[in-house]
Amino acid sequence: xxxxxxxxxxxxxxxxxxxxxxxxxxxxxxxxxxxxxxxxxxxxxxxxxxxxxxxxxxxxxxxxxxxxxxxxxxxxxxxxxxxxxxxxxxxxxxxxxxxxxxxxxxxxxxxxxxxxxxxxxxxxxxxxxxxxxxxxxxxxxxxxxxxxxxxxxxxxxxxxxxxxxxxxxxxxxxxxxxxxxxxxxxxxxxxxxxxxxxxxxxxxxxxxxxxxxxxxxxxxxxxxxxxxxxxxxxxxxxxxxxxxxxxxxxxxxxxxxxxxxxxxxxxxxxxxxxxxxxxxxxxxxxxxxxxxxxxxxxxxxxxxxxxxxxxxxxxxxxxxxxxxxxxxxxxxxxxxxxxxxxxxx
Amino acid sequence: xxxxxxxxxxxxxxxxxxxxxxxxxxxxxxxxxxxxxxxxxxxxxxxxxxxxxxxxxxxxxxxxxxxxxxxxxxxxxxxxxxxxxxxxxxxxxxxxxxxxxxxxxxxxxxxxxxxxxxxxxxxxxxxxxxxxxxxxxxxxxxxxxxxxxxxxxxxxxxxxxxxxxxxxxxxxxxxxxxxxxxxxxxxxxxxxxxxxxxxxxxxxxxxxxxxxxxxxxxxxxxxxxxxxxxxxxxxxxxxxxxxxxxxxxxxxxxxxxxxxxxxxxxxxxxxxxxxxxxxxxxxxxxxxxxxxxxxxxxxxxxxxxxxxxxxxxxxxxxxxxxxxxxxxxxxxxxxxxxxxxxxxx
Numbered sequence: 001x002x003x004x005x006x007x008x009x010x011x012x013x014x015x016x017x018x019x020x021x022x023x024x025x026x027x028x029x030x031x032x033x034x035x036x037x038x039x040x041x042x043x044x045x046x047x048x049x050x051x052x053x054x055x056x057x058x059x060x061x062x063x064x065x066x067x068x069x070x071x072x073x074x075x076x077x078x079x080x081x082x083x084x085x086x087x088x089x090x091x092x093x094x095x096x097x098x099x100x101x102x103x104x105x106x107x108x109x110x111x112x113x114x115x116x117x118x119x120x121x122x123x124x125x126x127x128x129x130x131x132x133x134x135x136x137x138x139x140x141x142x143x144x145x146x147x148x149x150x151x152x153x154x155x156x157x158x159x160x161x162x163x164x165x166x167x168x169x170x171x172x173x174x175x176x177x178x179x180x181x182x183x184x185x186x187x188x189x190x191x192x193x194x195x196x197x198x199x200x201x202x203x204x205x206x207x208x209x210x211x212x213x214x215x216x217x218x219x220x221x222x223x224x225x226x227x228x229x230x231x232x233x234x235x236x237x238x239x240x241x242x243x244x245x246x247x248x249x250x251x252x253x254x255x256x257x258x259x260x261x262x263x264x265x266x267x268x269x270x271x272x273x274x275x276x277x278x279x280x281x282x283x284x285x286x287x288x289x290x291x292x293x294x295x296x297x298x299x300x301x302x303x304x305x306x307x308x309x310x311x312x313x314x315x316x317x318x319x320x321x322x323x324x325x326x327x328x329x330x331x332x333x334x335x336x337x338x339x340x341x342x343x344x345x
Numbered sequence: 346x347x348x349x350x351x352x353x354x355x356x357x358x359x360x361x362x363x364x365x366x367x368x369x370x371x372x373x374x375x376x377x378x379x380x381x382x383x384x385x386x387x388x389x390x391x392x393x394x395x396x397x398x399x400x401x402x403x404x405x406x407x408x409x410x411x412x413x414x415x416x417x418x419x420x421x422x423x424x425x426x427x428x429x430x431x432x433x434x435x436x437x438x439x440x441x442x443x444x445x446x447x448x449x450x451x452x453x454x455x456x457x458x459x460x461x462x463x464x465x466x467x468x469x470x471x472x473x474x475x476x477x478x479x480x481x482x483x484x485x486x487x488x489x490x491x492x493x494x495x496x497x498x499x500x501x502x503x504x505x506x507x508x509x510x511x512x513x514x515x516x517x518x519x520x521x522x523x524x525x526x527x528x529x530x531x532x533x534x535x536x537x538x539x540x541x542x543x544x545x546x547x548x549x550x551x552x553x554x555x556x557x558x559x560x561x562x563x564x565x566x567x568x569x570x571x572x573x574x575x576x577x578x579x580x581x582x583x584x585x586x587x588x589x590x591x592x593x594x595x596x597x598x599x600x601x602x603x604x605x606x607x608x609x610x611x612x613x614x615x616x617x618x619x620x621x622x623x624x625x626x627x628x629x630x631x632x633x634x635x636x637x638x639x640x641x642x643x644x645x646x647x648x649x650x651x652x653x654x655x656x657x658x659x660x661x662x663x664x665x666x667x668x669x670x671x672x673x674x675x676x677x678x679x680x681x682x683x684x685x686x687x688x689x690x
Contacts, residue, residue, distance in 0.1 A: 221677035222662075227662075229680065307649055307653070310573070311577065314573045317571035341570060
């Protein structure tokens, strides 16, 4: 008897998305279609190199299908049981809801394998009847031109972003099924009901370490050797723990030394640093700005996170200017004019 | 009757130093020798272009003498009545005392035309009998390859860093004489006794705006348009004003809108941003780290300055690594090893 394969679409083949596509393919329980933007040609010709602490060295990885857009994928291979969104979450530039709309189906469960917090809010606002699954990856991995280098093991948790318009049991069952699809002998994928807790724990790393590396321009190893763990990251981590507590999630301080080693204890460049170095947008909105909003809501002091977030906002605006999203007046407008930037799209 | 010309040595031909050399030469009351490191060849051949809001367009500016080191200058043209040190103040890399030692004479008055605070302390420690003059420039100027572009007027104040081992009146007289040497019809050079006050006022700009531009990577105009004046610079300026107050200097909040326009109201890249863009060291020690030390001494809260200073420290360490001042182990040392960086010089 052949087990029915689930139909899975994966959008976004960055480091995390590529390892997820590989995991799903290895497990063999789903047909995997990938939407790839920047390295489509590579994926349909040579395929991807995987240099992984979990899977070893692999060449020529290709999923079952590769498409350029979610719309194309939907037309040719949809509808899907699961749509995994593993692209970066940059709501200030390209809301993921716009991409999800291209492959939306009421029977589809969307898996947001993404960083940050409050990422479910805009999704449910747009799709009130969606099945939504939270995926939190603790992997350490970086995508180079044609190779994904995975330094830290693929430890990932999935849980339901509960939708009160749908039966809870069904949501849990669909989430557990996805864990089955993802799991194989090489990785560690777990079902965890308390999505909020896993997200806050990941934020201890991301809001503090990822942001600080992005702002200072150094990897987590150098940051530590240069004194930044003590002067910046640990104070920021303590702020995240305090905000999480106000939000109902108790995290022990003992998580801090664990998180300081994140990325497998090498000179690891976290994702936002990689983004900054490539001149790309960062996920500062969901990784830190939303955290500061929650801190302000609960009136928890968060000076380090506030300042890091404000710096990252300026850096994002600068990236937007460089990418042509707006053009500033040739002469600097005086402050008293309260000039408003005009976005072009 | 020909007035005796004072013998002046100027060390450091960056933007501020070049305009100072030009001012001294224009005024015609001194013989000006300049020590130039990076563009010595240019200075002895074509000379410097000056594109100045004070002096207009000038080509081929050369002082009376140009030398490569302070030691050479001393041997050929010393001793000097005044030695103006206009190089950057980077005590963590190259203490200015080492350069001053090459041209030191008990009759010489040293003019520290430099940013920051507590710059007199290490100088007096090394030279307890030195005449020391504080120079605080509010100029907006940038040195490009062969051109100094001056956007903001050369408003500069000089006052004595009082040395209790020397008669106060003599110190004041020597300082006032220097103001005469510097002054001409195009600039605005003033004698101001309260050195501490002028330094704190300049720090309202430098500790807040200069640092924030360096960290965010954008000029002061963009910083303002992107929201950074409100989210970062003004909070930092308020901290500087509070620390100055604890240190006995009252600065009105009305300085803030004035300082936000610093650099002549154009898209102005402050000095530390220029340094970062060029991959050079920044003056973060004297501009912000010393300010944070003073804040801690008086127990004045300074979260914004503390965090900006900590970020700039990491950036400086990164620059040191890039310039080869140390080599990190190939494998990242675990945090529990408390690895100490070994500097090579």
